[in-house]
Amino acid sequence: MQHTRRTLSTAVLALALGGLFAGCSSTKLDEAPVESRNVPADGTAAGAGTGAGGSGTAQSNVATVDLSKQGAGAADGLLSQRVVYFDFDSFVVKDEYRPMLEAHAKVLSANRSKRMMLEGHTDERGGREYNLALGQKRAEAVLRSMVLLGVQDNQLEAVSFGEEKPAVPSSDEAAWAKNRRVELKDK
Amino acid sequence: MTRPTRPASPYPSWPRRRFVGALAAAAAAPAAAQFRVEITGIGGNQIPVAIATFRDEGKSPVPVAAIVRADLLRSGLFRMVDAPGGLDESSRITVAEWRGRGADALAVGSVSRLADGRHDVRFKLWDLVKGEELVGQSHAALPADMRLAAHRVADSIYQNLTGERGVFSTRIAYVTRAGGRYQLHVTDADGEGGQIALASPDPIISPAWAPNGKELAYVSFESQKAVVWVQDVASGQRRMLANFRGSNSAPAWSPDGRDLALTLSRDAVAQLYLMSRDGGTPRRITTSPAIDTEPVFSPDGRQIYFVSDRGGGPQVYRMPAGGGNADRVTFSGNYNISPAISPDGRVLAYITRQGSAFKVMVQELAGGTPSAITDTSDDESPSFAPNGRLLVYTSRAQGRDVLMTTTLDGKIKSRLLTTGADMREPAWGPFGR
16 A cells, blocks of 8 residues: 555656656756746746756746847847837937838838838827827828838828827836837738 | 707806795705715705606606606706605695795606507696696607606706706717727716617727717727718718828817818828818818817807917817917916817817816806816816706726716716726717707
């Protein structure tokens, strides 16, 4: 009886570990890593999974791609950026968005049948209709920038959602900053 | 039926005529909980009335007397005097006894079921000051129209006691948002009896009633941009009115119902245009380097009030309806939007920003000073009742957008039915439906 139980529990443990480290060729029990719940915020693999073999990757790993982050050098990276953010009560397209707008303008200039919607948005403060017009003003500002970069006017349509489609539906400065934006969308 | 609209003063003047004196015994009858009227101040002279529970109203699908009482309370012109049950339109009324209770008027009535399935709503209104019967009426209503029948009783009482038309049988359109869904609702003026005119996964804003009360214009984002639609309320048939390059928004009907003013961005960021209700080519009526939006016609159709930031911040301006020079109308504050004009053309209601607060303001157009009529800080979208005595607007309570009505002096406020959804963009419909 005692023996049977012991065998069973060993089998359960083996099963569990096998599940955890599937793909790892050799894992000594005494080196079995403790699962780390403290995964770094950037999502890089750490702790769990890097067993004795050192070649493993945690199965729960998710790499974050943040389209709103600036600085990627490659054109592909720039083309994956599609949001222009604005300061409070401002309609000025900031210089930092120039590389991104240039990258999109280049694609549109190379293909005159390609079209894009520029969707302007505001934060939630103020009236809905006036905000609709303010969002339109932002979208038109991006449109003018892109026309200056060589895109034909008829390839672009500036529209506005005003305050109706916030990117972040909270009522604080951080959310408002994320909501004052123009999104570039393929048509 | 239609008496000439008398030029009403913008603030209630409490037309009482025969109803003088007898201001004792002021106990207000509590209306049914779902019709709770939050009175935030005491109006001047309110007419004390007693509305007896209608005989056999339990057989009707709606609580007739409770609806009538809540309607009258919300107007701010009445206060309720308790009435015992067991009375109807044929009861003998002892005037002296009712005067002793402090009532100036008494309504009694009954509901009975007709053979064809309709309900016969009968009522009689007594002038207790003169000791005479003022009006007796009977109307047969389908079960689905019983709420309307009750509102019509309230309208009749209101008109007989104040000399003005009541708005209780009118309708209000508004938009709800819940769980990422948007719905354009049409309800009775008390917010009850709601029906859905449009349901969409995309935002809907700026509903506007045609003057005949049969069509609604609105802005829908269903095609991933702002497009103006017109929808027949009874049939649900809808047509795209304006879908030009850029945004199309802020529809406003001319008083004759033939044209709409609206905001288009086809030629510049946001300018005003006129279009026939049947569509066609829009005619531009503003040419400014700024944002011009939120047009509304004056009741005589000669002028358009609108919002422009041509002077910096948004302010209310006025210009001839066909276009021309604009005069600035609002001067205090640096952010004034969403103008609404009273049906007599004398009062402007709008939203002002004070610090981080947004408040409903009321201002006499003939040179009055603006006054705030709410103590809330997230007000939006004022819209006048067709008799000019009440405004409906959006405010915020317990983390939700709610619809409120208020008298123009701000003394009597009422929160309309809440459903757990955000309620916004109210538009008070015209008389008739």
